[in-house]
Amino acid sequence: MLDALLDLAELIAAFGGGAFGAALGPLPAFIFTGFMVIAGESATLVDPEAAAITGQVAFGPPFSPAISFAGGVAATAYAARRGYMDTGFDYHEAKNITFALGTKPDVLAVGGAFGILGYWLTVLSAELGMPYDPIAMGVVLSAFAHRLILGYSIIGKVRGANILDMGPFERDxxxxxGESATNGGETQAAAPTADAQKERLKVEPWLPHQYKWSHxxxxxxxAGILGAYVGxxxxxxFLGFGISAASLVFLNCGVEKIPVTHHMTLPAATAALAVYVPADGVVAQGAxxxxxxxxxxxxxGVEVALIVGLVFGVVSALFGELFQRIFYAHGDTHVDPPAAAIVFGIFLVAVMYALGVFPTTVYVPFF
Known part of the structure; x- marks a missing residue:
């Protein structure tokens, strides 16, 4: 484990990946992850030797979400704290993950440092054989780390009737x-000028078009059905995940109401593959x-696999919404609900295996 944690080439590459993710912006960097997963998984279907495109590029230092995306998220929180961002974003500037941070050296250094942290977190989970997706867990833990290190609240101040209440958002x-307030706290200054103030919603849902439980x-x-079918x-x-991630290019370009689904398609595809065995006896891509x-x-058969994928898609989607209501809606920086949902959904695959329901965990380690 120590050799992997201290692999100099990987550490240097992880710094570059985190810094590049900051330069592009967290969401654009993640969209590139999706494109590279599509390229890698498509190439692997033709030539298994091409698996390095997915494993070493899409999920490696250049575009691993735990490195490039998480590094970009931390750099965004840092840039907002330093007052470098003034984009007119509706929420706290530290939540603006669509914004490219450019070439400012200290911002890119923060992205690179958190890229290394994301690499370490991923390696620790993988080396310990933890029964969840190690990259997704790296994204979640990195976000909590940047909140602690940069002085943001882990949850924020709850302003609704309870921590899950979206009512204040619905009522606008x-x-x-105040600009001088820290951690998003309200200023108590009397009659401040308009320039020194910014209005924010009391509760800020991660996706204003995708937060109602039924929706x-x-x-x-x-998404669960489609992810399972592709799987x-x-x-x-991973191919369905890549398609979902790449589709966010439209969201990043401002197309309204584009759904975010990668945390539904990945658990759904994994669960479907866990129960499906083709006629030739091959269980899944990768042993x-x-x-x-x-x-x-x-x-x-395929029908049962699709139903299993459907269930995992719904469960993972609802867990992502629960997570955002607790950790995103009241806070000041981006903590990623999809990453948390992937951790949960993939962990459920391991649980189903442990209970003797699923015959395999596909790519998930098991003690």
Missing amino acids: EMRVM VAMIGLA VRTGSA PVAYDSGALLAGT
């Missing part, structure tokens, strides 16, 4: 923020950790 209830469940159902037809747990032919759902 605002708070006035989230429905998009989870649809069982190609043998790739599973183990295969239990006596499991309850061993060797099912």
Whole structure:
């Protein structure tokens, strides 16, 4: 484990990946992850030797979400704290993950430093064989780390009836923020000038068009089916994720109401592959950790696999919404609900394997 943590080439590359993610902006960097996953998984279907495109580029130092995206998120929080950002963003500037931060040296250095942290967090999870997606966990832990290190609140101040209440957003209830206030706290200064204030919603949903429970469940159902179908037809747990991630180019360009679905398609595809065995007996692209032919759902057909994917899509979608209501809506920086949902959804695959329901965990390590 120590050798992997201290691999100099990977550390240098992770610094570059985090800095580049900051320069591009977190969401644009993640969109490139999606494009590279599509390229890598497509190439691997033709030539298994091309797996390095996914493993070493899309999920390696250049574009691993735990490195480039998380590094960009931390750099955005730093730039906002330093007063470098004035984009007119509706929420706190530290939540503006669509914004490219450019070439400012200290901002890129922060991105690079958190890129290394993301690499370490990923390696630790992988080397310890933890039964969840190590990259997604790296994104989540990196976000909590930047909040602690940069002096932001972990949750923020709850201003609704309870921590899950989105009512203040629905009623357009605002708070006035002073520029001198820290951690997003309200200023108490008397009669401040308009230039020294910014109005913010009391509660800020991660996606204003995708937060109602029924809506989230429905998009989870649809995305879960499609992610599962792509998975069982190609043998790739990751191709549907790549398509979902790449689709966010439209969201980044300002197209309204584009749904975010990568945290639905990845768990759905993984769960579907765990229960589906094609006629030729090949379980999935990439060897599973183990295969239990006596499991309850061993060797099912496509129809059952799609239903399993549907369920995992809905569950992961709803968990992502629960996470955003707790950790995003009241805070001042971006903590990624999809990453948390992927951790949860993939962990459920491991749980189903442990209970003897799924015959394999596909790519998920198991103790």
